Amino acid sequence: MALSTQYTLAQIRAMARRELLDPDGKWWSNDELDQYANDWNDTLQTQYEFVWSTATLTFTDTTTQYALTSIAPDIMRLDGVWFCAGTNTGTATDTSTGRLSPRSMADLDTFQRDWRGVLPIANIYPIIVYQQNAQSVSFWPPPTGTGTVYFEYPAIVTMTAGTSTMCAPAWTRYSAIQYILYRAYARFGSTQNLGKAARYRKAWERQFLLIQKFYDGYWPDMTEMLRPGRKWAGNILRTKPAWPVWR
16 A cells, blocks of 8 residues: 555554454444544544535525534534625626625624614625624625625545545554554453553554644644734634644
8 A cells, every 4th residue: 555545444444453353343343443433533634624625605685694504514614705796606707706704793793883783785795704603604794685605614524434535644544543442442341451542542642743743844824914813803713623632
């Protein structure tokens, strides 16, 4: 296998079984090992957001609040939001296209105290996206007519089939086995071995720190000039990542 090849779920499971000395699945089922593999996959994706996706939403002036699940079921958090209005939405003849500025409801109270009473006005398009709760997004001023909103976001990636590939780059693949074995031996039951679980967890922590080092070296943060307004603009929809306890 080439060093640039990402592991599939079946390959990760097979290597874990080889290390566990359980090739026939007597002690650990495929479902259990697959769950540990996806937990490892989710940990890296939550921490580093390797995989991104896009989605579109067709809006009307009769709806003011949109559930994130209706936009994309695999959305982890929102990042870029673009508004397009016009009869030929998505083409070069859009009448208005621009990135919406993420703001909080407190900001809107500062901008315009009676912002909740603003009605849709023809040819006046939204410039702000805000959240009334963690499960939905809204636009202000309210859109008029119909159009499309484009979303960019880090995606929730789940390996469901044996041929599903890991979401992280290939150079992170060796840490999967350490994580799976740590979880397998820590699980309560006749196969529990806390000594082995502690050793494999320590190995996983070393791998995780190594991944962090590579990530910092090759995926640096954006320059400050690309984040206007700091937390009140570019980061207002970005929630704090669920940092692992070993970080």
